[in-house]
Amino acid sequence: MSDTIEHIVIVGGGSAGWLAAGVLAAEHRLRVTLIESPDVPAIGVGEGTWPSMRDTLHRMGVSESAFVRACEVSFKQGSRFNGWVTGAPDDYYYHPFSLPEGWYDANLAAAWQTSHRNVPFADLVSFQPHLCTHGRAPKQFSTPEFAAVANYGYHLDAGKFGLFLREHCVGKLGVRHVLDHVDAIRSHENGDVAALATRKSGLLEGDLFIDCTGLQSLLLGKHYGVPFVSQRHVLFNDRALAVQLPYASEDAPIGSHTSATAQAAGWIWDIGLPARRGVGHVYSSAHTSDEQAERALRAYVEATGGQGKATEDMPTPRKLSFEPGYRERFWHRNVVAIGLSAGFIEPLEASALALVEMSAAWLADDMPVTRAQMDLVASRFNEAFTYRWECVIDFLKLHYVLSKRSSAFWTDHRATGSIPERLRERLQLWRTRPPSRRDFSRIEEAFPTASWQYVLYGMGFRTEQAPRASDRPELADAAFRDTARLTAKMLPALPTNRELIAHILKTR
């Protein structure tokens, strides 16, 4: 057993495995091998990303236009939540990716609440919801790769993404790809993993093993038995029905945001890719049956399919089951779990790939040089990512606890015992002051303070704060005027999402 870390072995060729391989191989001179089973397919869902994916791809040396062409990519500027508060037809709010105008200058929430409550908070403080409403792209034809006029992430085809990353990692970054099934694990005397026993390729030895085996969690969960911390008592969704639908016409608009529409026992995502929509109902099996969930999905497709798409045209949905939660530790001995093997909560706010990116980046930045250093790095990693998972859970729960919807799924979400203590405390504080940077003081928070404000005030929360000199209402008013000015300027200046994608596809 060598003390120096020279060879990293990644098990799993889904998005997590290839993203980890790409980030590590791009930044280190270590040997990187990725093994994936020809018999266990990648999960094949996961179509929404955060803006962080731009940095991740850039870090790996990917060309953005090659990525757009290969992976059926469209540009995503945030999410629109329909019907989450009351379910009324005019009940919606946006969580855009761009920071509000004047974010650092004034107490925007106070000024919005005092004088502009008839306008949705995000629509008043950011031009981005207006770009989304009008299907505009976040950049112009001439904007350089990965640069933005408005902050953006992507919608993509998960299957094509995996293949694209594989080609890049193997062809450009020298990652060794082994297509074989891992049958057993061999250990050193001290308990570290020494090698993977494969069906055809013999023993595969390594110094550090990255478990990207998806929900199987082969190394961390099955081999080491690191406990799974279920979050079913906090967030109830555990099933999804997913379909891919054609557009009603070739030139139908491509949404520039993920649409999330509340249902009686869950919610439906609607994602626009260049040649198709990806639509799925995520729901709680404790609150509805699979049949009812499928009926709700069909009703949604009928209502939104447009131009005569009958529900009988809807293909049979693919059913996915998952247990919301995460592992008690993510790095144990010489194994780090990244992706579904580390945990999964639910698709809301598309945080899973973002956590994969954060884990890969951490590992690349803090790669232990020797085995002796590894336990130190591991304990810091475990502390940081436990905090991140907890924050993701709090943030997702926020979307449910302020709803006024009345079915059991929603009232159960509001039950005090289901709300994590830290979120309860924060909600109490935010009754008298808005979320501030003090609440989220780590350097790399999963969700920035602005995101908490977008969702909190989008859901109709009231902060009863006595006016303060530091509120600077005149600066808040200037920021609201800036938003209106920027909206008027950008709407005619930006192409539609479809026009920008067509331009990129044309310029080979």
Ligand SMILES: Cc1cc2nc3c(=O)[nH]c(=O)nc-3n(C[C@H](O)[C@H](O)[C@H](O)COP(=O)(O)OP(=O)(O)OC[C@H]3O[C@@H](n4cnc5c(N)ncnc54)[C@H](O)[C@@H]3O)c2cc1C
């Ligand atoms: C319904 C749903 C919607 C989602 N939506 C989003 C979203 O919008 N945004 C987002 O960020 N995330 C989303 N996710 C999560 C996202 O799909 C995953 O985080 C992402 O695809 C990464 O998966 P993975 O690579 O960890 O696992 P997988 O894709 O399952 O890959 C597992 C890999 O392990 C390999 N493997 C397994 N066993 C063995 C073995 N014995 N030997 C060798 N190889 C093995 C398999 O061959 C496969 O290559 C969603 C998830 C679900 C369930």
